[in-house]
Amino acid sequence: SDHPLRTREAARSTVSSPLVAALRGQRPQRHPVWFMRQAGRSLPEYRAVREGIGMLDSCLRPDLVREITMQPVRRHDVDAAIFFSDIVVPLRLAGVGVEIVPGVGPVLDSPVRSAADVAALPELQDSSLDVIREAVSATVEELGPRPLIGFAGAPFTLAAYMVEGRPSRDHLGPRTMMYADPAAWEALAGWAARVSGQFLRAQILAGASAAQLFDSWAGSLSATDYRQHVQEHSAAAFDAVADLAGPRVADGAPLLHFGTGTGEFLPLMRDAGASAVGVDHRISLAEAHRRLSAAAGPDGRSAVPLQGNIDPALLSAGWDVLEAHVRAVVASGALAPGHVVNLAHGVPPTTDPDTLTRVVELIHSLDVDREQQ
Numbered sequence: 001s002d003h004p005l006r007t008r009e010a011a012r013s014t015v016s017s018p019l020v021a022a023l024r025g026q027r028p029q030r031h032p033v034w035f036m037r038q039a040g041r042s043l044p045e046y047r048a049v050r051e052g053i054g055m056l057d058s059c060l061r062p063d064l065v066r067e068i069t070m071q072p073v074r075r076h077d078v079d080a081a082i083f084f085s086d087i088v089v090p091l092r093l094a095g096v097g098v099e100i101v102p103g104v105g106p107v108l109d110s111p112v113r114s115a116a117d118v119a120a121l122p123e124l125q126d127s128s129l130d131v132i133r134e135a136v137s138a139t140v141e142e143l144g145p146r147p148l149i150g151f152a153g154a155p156f157t158l159a160a161y162m163v164e165g166r167p168s169r170d171h172l173g174p175r176t177m178m179y180a181d182p183a184a185w186e187a188l189a190g191w192a193a194r195v196s197g198q199f200l201r202a203q204i205l206a207g208a209s210a211a212q213l214f215d216s217w218a219g220s221l222s223a224t225d226y227r228q229h230v231q232e233h234s235a236a237a238f239d240a241v242a243d244l245a246g247p248r249v250a251d252g253a254p255l256l257h258f259g260t261g262t263g264e265f266l267p268l269m270r271d272a273g274a275s276a277v278g279v280d281h282r283i284s285l286a287e288a289h290r291r292l293s294a295a296a297g298p299d300g301r302s303a304v305p306l307q308g309n310i311d312p313a314l315l316s317a318g319w320d321v322l323e324a325h326v327r328a329v330v331a332s333g334a335l336a337p338g339h340v341v342n343l344a345h346g347v348p349p350t351t352d353p354d355t356l357t358r359v360v361e362l363i364h365s366l367d368v369d370r371e372q373q
């Protein structure tokens with residue numbers, strides 16, 4: 001069941017924000033910018049409030065979530081907040097034994113390796129999401145007209161952690177399972193899609209103005225594997241909110257779909273049900289736009305707004321190099337029907353926060369009416 005909160009009304013005040021406008025293919029008065037992983041270890045104020053509190057425990061304390069979500073907004077004047085949480089929070093809320101180990105990432109008590117393991121997974125109870133609704137609602141109230149972006153992990157990326165039991169580089173476990181035990185894979189990806197869909201729905205109904213599905217590790221798949229074994233499950237996660245968000249709802253929350261190394265199948269990511277597509281550093285935004293334009297989907301959509309793609313490596317390459325790169329990214333994005341400036345992946349923990357503030361100032365100073373900056 002849904003629990004519409006009054007903050008869903010508050011989200012309506014963000015419709016004219018630069019972020020939401022760009023994600024709807026409009027040309028806002030300034031270039032919107034936010035950074036994946038803008039909250040977190042690059043900020044001393046984050047390290048201070050997290051002192052002695054476990055990562056997942058901090059995600060279940062609404063006051064702390066609101067404070068951490070606000071920190072980068074106050075510091076950098078970014079055009080959106082990203083809800084402070086993690087892709088494995090809904091697993092924990094469902095009752096799956098998972099911890100975020102400092103310096104490692106998500107680690108499961110028992111990896112999910114067989115159909116029997118999948119069948120034993122608990123479903124996520126709607127009431128378990130009350131803590132998320134409370135945190136979103138409190139954050140949206142403090143944000144005012146600035147939009148909050150909700151998010152969830154895409155089924156493949158979640159399954160990558162669940163099958164391996166911990167972070168891995170090549171994601172052999174889930175990729176083998178697709179072929180060795182397709183029924184187990186279908187069941188696991190279906191479970192992950194339900195949990196992520198519920199997580200997205202709770203955030204949007206509680207007031208998130210947009211949401212992003214993170215398929216961070218989908219780039220380890222071929223386009224064929226993505227189409228045959230993954231796309232429908234990501235589509236199912238988006239479908240859980242398709243009545244209130246995404247391309248089929250004119251005034252709904254735009255839905256972003258992001259992965260790294262996914263340049264070979266950006267149109268498939270659009271067709272899963274995204275309003276806009278995130279791009280990493282491996283191809284230019286102009287090239288991403290060309291590939292999307294050249295491959296219309298079953299619903300007839302081709303070009304969509306793009307998000308990206310400042311190379312995080314250049315944040316530490318010196319200001320002159322970084323400035324030229326940021327200007328080139330903005331110029332490249334001008335070809336798409338809308339552009340939200342972001343990094344190509346998350347903020348590295350060693351980033352000097354003042355560099356991020358300066359990047360935001362630069363982007364906001366660029367003329368939105370000029371194609372070439």
Ligand code: 1CP
Nearest residue numbers: 036037038039040055082084085086087105167214216346
């Ligand atoms: O103690 C800490 O500070 C741990 C670091 C950390 C943080 C700050 C983790 C562990 N998660 C988070 C928060 C988080 N995770 C956010 C909200 C903050 C923000 O973006 O500003 C979001 C959106 C995520 C999503 C997330 N978690 C993704 C997708 C985004 C991406 O970077 O690709 C992934 C892959 C995870 C798993 C995860 N959680 C944490 C780590 C270190 C990892 C990656 C582990 C690995 O390398 O596989």
